[in-house]
Amino acid sequence: MSTKESIQGLTKRICEKIIAFQYDDFSDELKKRSRQIFADGIAVAVAGSFQEAPPKIMAENAREMGGKEQASVIGLGFKTSMTQASMINGGSMHVLDYEPMWNPPNHQLSTCLPAILAVAENRGRSGKEVLTGLVKGVEMMCCMRAASNQTNLNNVPFHPPGMVGPLGATVGAAHVMGLDIDKLRYALGIVGSRCGSLMANTGTHTKCLHCGQSSYVGLDSALLAEKGFTGNTDIFEAANGYVVSFFGIDDFNEEVLLSYGEKSRIVDPGYEVKPYPSNFATHAPINAALELREKIDSISNIERIVMVGVNLPYVNRPFPKTGLDGKFSVQYTAVRALIDGKVTLDSFTDEARFAPEVDMLLNKLEFTMDPNIPAEIGKANMYMTIHLKDGNALSTVGYAPRNNNFGKEPLPWEEHLAKLRSCFSTRLNPVKTERAIDLCASIDSLRTEEFKELMDIIRC
Incomplete structure (x- = not known):
């Protein structure tokens, strides 16, 4: 040094x-x-x-x-x-x-x-x-x-x-x-x-x-x-x-x-x-949610969502105050991906943030920050498990970028x-x-x- x-x-x-x-x-x-x-x-x-x-x-x-x-x-x-x-x-x-x-x-x-x-x-x-x-x-x-x-x-x-x-x-x-x-x-x-x-x-x-x-x-x-x-x-x-x-x-x-x-x-x-038009720390949960969304018939079948991920308090926003605030919420971005099967420019309007189905899922979501996952690029993994009402559970790990190989493949x-x-x-x-x-x-x-x-x- x-x-x-x-x-x-x-x-x-x-x-x-x-x-x-x-x-x-x-x-x-x-x-x-x-x-x-x-x-x-x-x-x-x-x-x-x-x-x-x-x-x-x-x-x-x-x-x-x-x-x-x-x-x-x-x-x-x-x-x-x-x-x-x-x-x-x-x-x-x-x-x-x-x-x-x-x-x-x-x-x-x-x-x-x-x-x-x-x-x-x-x-x-x-x-x-x-x-x-x-x-x-x-x-x-x-x-x-x-x-x-x-x-x-x-x-x-x-x-x-x-x-x-x-x-x-x-x-x-x-x-x-x-x-x-x-x-x-x-x-x-x-x-x-x-x-x-x-x-x-x-x-x-x-x-x-x-x-x-x-x-x-x-x-x-x-x-x-x-x-x-x-x-x-x-x-x-x-x-x-x-x-x-x-x-x-x-x-x-x-x-x-x-x-x-x-x-x-x-x-x-x-x-x-x-x-996705949101903070990069939210991309791992988005990727995880998009993967699991393909295996779920309807979001109404979701009983509980459990996420464990990066130790980064500024993206731990369980109920963002605005659509713009939602760009920095791992919870909201994951829920938005589950609802729509995509995350776009229109995902962060106030109307999108306060749609009834959003709070319904946010209230079912539990997020824990793992101190063993540092707040560094390439290490912000998100572990997600979705418990369904029929008793089944779906699990995956989301990465950002999706291939977990930052910068190597533009x-x-x-x-x-x-x-x-x-x-x-x-x-x-x-x-x-x-x-x-x-x-x-x-x-x-x-x-x-x-x-x-x-x-x-x-x-x-």
Whole structure:
């Protein structure tokens, strides 16, 4: 682990790696996977802008402030300032909890992609620069999360997107803006004082703001640095700086951070495209429930449901207060899967949450958190037994992802298309949906005018 001596010069060393890491260094596999996550993030943002209330509220707030028309607000039909657009779009991209999942846990797209989109649209950049900025920003967050050794979500003092997301947004925006190493060090110094978000807001509107705010402050910090605004150029190693304040030197591993760009973490350990629009810890119980649902004639035959799973209190929500709150309830998501035989965007409306059959099954469900199942990606198994009224019992073990092999087998493009079309079709007609998918799938070959066309389409 790190010492005060070993982290000296850390900010300068990581900034040198960031500046040096360029599109020509990307493997074909990295480019392929990066296009996939880009497409997923854009599609999810389009759906999120329409499906949930927070983006609309943030958009109303921005309209009242009268921001200069610099960048598109996805799905809501107007332009505003770059920073306001990045915050709203970050909220839209995260509010459904449908964007890809990462290991260690974080949300790498909604925290930095909106900042990159906003500045690229405003300054007329190509799709290649957009994708390069995205890869660089995601790599920054992945390496910082891995270096922190905070893999167990029960031991994370801040919600990770608000803790490392601003760094990724700064790095991604700085690339698109063409900041040199000195300006990048200032930008990271500035944004280091703007990090942090509270886990207590999980299940409320504010959770999506953690991601939107990351894009906002990351872009704003890069813009300020470009104009000569200063921050501590040694922000990571400073005595009262970022590493000490968020992680502590003894638990931090600077060598992991300095592996930046050597093996892209988009490829290894990879990511999972979410099949369900809910917190990843709920996917194991959903998978278990869907498997057993096929063996049950009717939910009216269920006498009792017993679940034993991950020791993660923030998803232990026996009776969620709203549909949005239900995205973070292992109980509700399991029940919804049993009722419908699927979990979709419409599973988390207030109407769906308070349907009579939901509380009927929630009252029959017993959930125990097993302290021997740590709150870590790849270990969040869910043991489920359904006792039927005829005396029979059905049992299984659910995993997340279903194959229990996180990040190794990205969702095939043909299967991913169903999710993309479902999300885009919430706001776009079939012709524009297919055009948006085609543009996203070839993002790094888009000329400036083609990237502008994509932004025009998804602005709706």
